[in-house]
Amino acid sequence: xxxxxKIIGIDLGTTNSVLAVIQNGVPTLLPINxxxxxxxxxxxxPAGEVLVGTPARNQWVVAPDRxxxxxxxxxGRGELVTMAGKSYTPQEISAFILREIKQGAExxxxxxxxxxxxxxxxxxxxxxxQATIEAGEIAGLAVERIINEPTASALAxxxxxxxxxHLRMLVYDLGGGTFDISIIELNYGVVEVLATAGDNFLGGxxxxxxxxxMLADEFxxxxxxxxxxxxxxxxxxxxxxxxxxxxxxxxxxxxxxxxFIARDLQHKPLHIIREVSRYEFEALIGDLLxxxxxxxxxxxxxxxxxxxxxxxxLLVGGSTRIPAVWDLVxxxxxxxxHLEIDPDAAVALGAAVQAGIIAGEDxxxxxxxxxxxxxxxxxxxxxITGHLQIDMFIPIIRRNNTVPVQKSQLFVxxxxxxxxxxIKVYQGESPIASQNVLLGEFMxxxxxxxxxxxLTEVTVNFQLDINGILDATVTExxxxxxxxxxxxxxxxxxxxxxIAQSQxxxxxxxxxxxxxxxxxxxxxxxxxxxxxxxVLLDRAQKTLARPDLDGEMAAEIAGVVMxxxxxxxxxxxxxxxxxxxxxxxxxxxxx
Ligand code: ADP
Ligand code: MG
Numbered sequence: 001x002x003x004x005x006k007i008i009g010i011d012l013g014t015t016n017s018v019l020a021v022i023q024n025g026v027p028t029l030l031p032i033n034x035x036x037x038x039x040x041x042x043x044x045x046p047a048g049e050v051l052v053g054t055p056a057r058n059q060w061v062v063a064p065d066r067x068x069x070x071x072x073x074x075x076g077r078g079e080l081v082t083m084a085g086k087s088y089t090p091q092e093i094s095a096f097i098l099r100e101i102k103q104g105a106e107x108x109x110x111x112x113x114x115x116x117x118x119x120x121x122x123x124x125x126x127x128x129x130q131a132t133i134e135a136g137e138i139a140g141l142a143v144e145r146i147i148n149e150p151t152a153s154a155l156a157x158x159x160x161x162x163x164x165x166h167l168r169m170l171v172y173d174l175g176g177g178t179f180d181i182s183i184i185e186l187n188y189g190v191v192e193v194l195a196t197a198g199d200n201f202l203g204g205x206x207x208x209x210x211x212x213x214m215l216a217d218e219f220x221x222x223x224x225x226x227x228x229x230x231x232x233x234x235x236x237x238x239x240x241x242x243x244x245x246x247x248x249x250x251x252x253x254x255x256x257x258x259x260f261i262a263r264d265l266q267h268k269p270l271h272i273i274r275e276v277s278r279y280e281f282e283a284l285i286g287d288l289l290x291x292x293x294x295x296x297x298x299x300x301x302x303x304x305x306x307x308x309x310x311x312x313x314l315l316v317g318g319s320t321r322i323p324a325v326w327d328l329v330x331x332x333x334x335x336x337x338h339l340e341i342d343p344d345a346a347v348a349l350g351a352a353v354q355a356g357i358i359a360g361e362d363x364x365x366x367x368x369x370x371x372x373x374x375x376x377x378x379x380x381x382x383x384i385t386g387h388l389q390i391d392m393f394i395p396i397i398r399r400n401n402t403v404p405v406q407k408s409q410l411f412v413x414x415x416x417x418x419x420x421x422x423i424k425v426y427q428g429e430s431p432i433a434s435q436n437v438l439l440g441e442f443m444x445x446x447x448x449x450x451x452x453x454x455l456t457e458v459t460v461n462f463q464l465d466i467n468g469i470l471d472a473t474v475t476e477x478x479x480x481x482x483x484x485x486x487x488x489x490x491x492x493x494x495x496x497x498x499i500a501q502s503q504x505x506x507x508x509x510x511x512x513x514x515x516x517x518x519x520x521x522x523x524x525x526x527x528x529x530x531x532x533x534x535v536l537l538d539r540a541q542k543t544l545a546r547p548d549l550d551g552e553m554a555a556e557i558a559g560v561v562m563x564x565x566x567x568x569x570x571x572x573x574x575x576x577x578x579x580x581x582x583x584x585x586x587x588x589x590x591x
Contacts, residue, residue: 009351015176018348022356032104043067061235076128098139150182152350163189378433387559416454450478
């Protein structure tokens with residue numbers, strides 16, 4: 001192909017802009033100034049130089065009057081913005097960004113580029129689309145086509161390349177400052193937007209702000225200094241809040257570290273070193289995430305559809321890497337959303353696909369290596385009724401995650417004085433651990449409790465490489481002591497028949513030794529001091545080992561046994577007696 005025919009794909013985002021092209025038939029990101037994402041900020045330096053991307057982002061913190069961000073929100077509004085004392089149209093500001101992208105493309109490809117496909121939100125009006133085309137022209141780019149961001153995401157996933165496809169998709173796009181829901185229908189090569197909803201002022205920036213405010217509040221409490229009044233301190237707080245947030249997408253804890261953030265009255269330097277848990281962060285932003293679910297309801301309502309009418313759910317935008325987003329969306333839409341294609345690159349990759357189609361290039365689907373199974377561990381949990389649920393499968397790396405991948409999650413021992421835990425690693429999709437494939441097991445021993453209630457927190461980290469080698473590591477919170485094991489995950493997807501066979505096989509084994517399997521953890525889990533109680537528990541354990549025991553009864557007995565352990569841990573003699581009486585009644589019923 002004549003290189004002058006090359007068309008580039010551009011995601012001109014509110015927060016970040018991304019560039020992609022078809023290379024050897026494959027949609028590929030091209031770095032701009034060495035970075036995957038170009039922050040969508042423009043500024044003028046004190047020396048009068050134009051700054052685009054990261055330098056502008058850095059300057060915004062200290063010189064907001066010389067810097068412009070989020071210009072996309074103003075596109076097509078006929079409103080001017082001021083930068084370093086001069087006024088510009090939104091098209092002009094966007095053109096600075098597009099020019100940087102054009103130059104980046106030329107640097108990467110080694111030849112001039114003139115043509116582009118640019119994406120816009122599905123709800124953009126004709127005026128806003130026209131403004132985007134003008135921005136391209138100002139930057140020296142012929143805009144071959146404007147396409148909708150959700151359509152681009154679908155194209156990145158390869159949907160719509162086949163003209164005999166009929167699919168309804170919901171695209172959930174949570175970026176830095178905006179949230180868009182689009183329901184689109186691919187109908188034999190034609191894309192129709194059925195509904196759009198969202199919030200133009202909701203995204204990752206708000207999450208950063210919530211976290212930064214929490215840190216500032218705590219600092220205020222401790223030192224009576226409001227960091228929000230200090231421009232630079234606040235900017236640093238926001239930056240660190242974002243880093244911490246991003247870390248929390250992969251780990252259950254992250255530390256916000258801000259040394260020399262202020263000085264006290266004696267001029268002594270003050271620092272913030274604050275560990276934040278994922279749980280805490282999710283609680284901080286819970287209401288914002290709930291709002292996104294309300295938008296889903298609204299879009300479904302507008303399209304007169306229900307969750308069951310949606311064939312695919314795609315998650316795009318950097319903020320969809322927050323695990324709680326996946327969880328909320330999968331519950332609301334009753335299916336597993338897709339997140340295999342880099343969520344902050346999907347739109348640009350789709351723009352490149354469209355560009356390639358226009359230029360007449362052969363296009364192969366984007367190849368992503370994914371894990372075909374979820375990987376996780378067995379755990380037990382006290383349910384709302386206070387009864388113990390055992391043999392639960394807790395996924396740590398979910399199916400369809402791109403590899404390599406690393407994820408970790410927090411677990412807590414069941415009882416005070418428990419000084420070891422057995423980690424059983426499973427692969428599969430059943431919520432019942434023993435119905436999945438056991439990859440291996442190992443013990444973490446000599447644990448030291450770190451919580452006031454005597455329980456021990458551990459982080460379980462899974463690292464899966466492209467060859468399916470899984471490194472599982474348990475890290476004790478108190479001492480940081482690590483116990484690891486290397487396991488081999490099966491990368492082959494079993495046929496439905498094979499799965500059914502394996503399940504039947506497991507059912508047999510499960511039926512044979514259910515009591516024992518369910519109860520083996522108890523052996524290492526508790527110490528009961530009262531000999532009378534110990535004898536009773538022993539009797540319960542024998543009963544639970546009986547293969548003919550009714551499942552419901554087994555659960556009930558197991559629950560009371562756990563209640564006894566719990567009451568023992570609390571030294572609550574009244575409760576111990578009450579539960580022992582209950583246990584005796586139950587045992588009499590079955591013996
Ligand atoms: P936009 O489409 O608005 O230009 P992006 O899709 O690039 O934005 O998303 C940018 C947002 O995604 C930022 O707020 C950034 O902090 C957030 N983000 C990026 N990676 C992660 C991550 N791993 N976890 C949580 N948020 C992330
Ligand atoms: Mg975007």
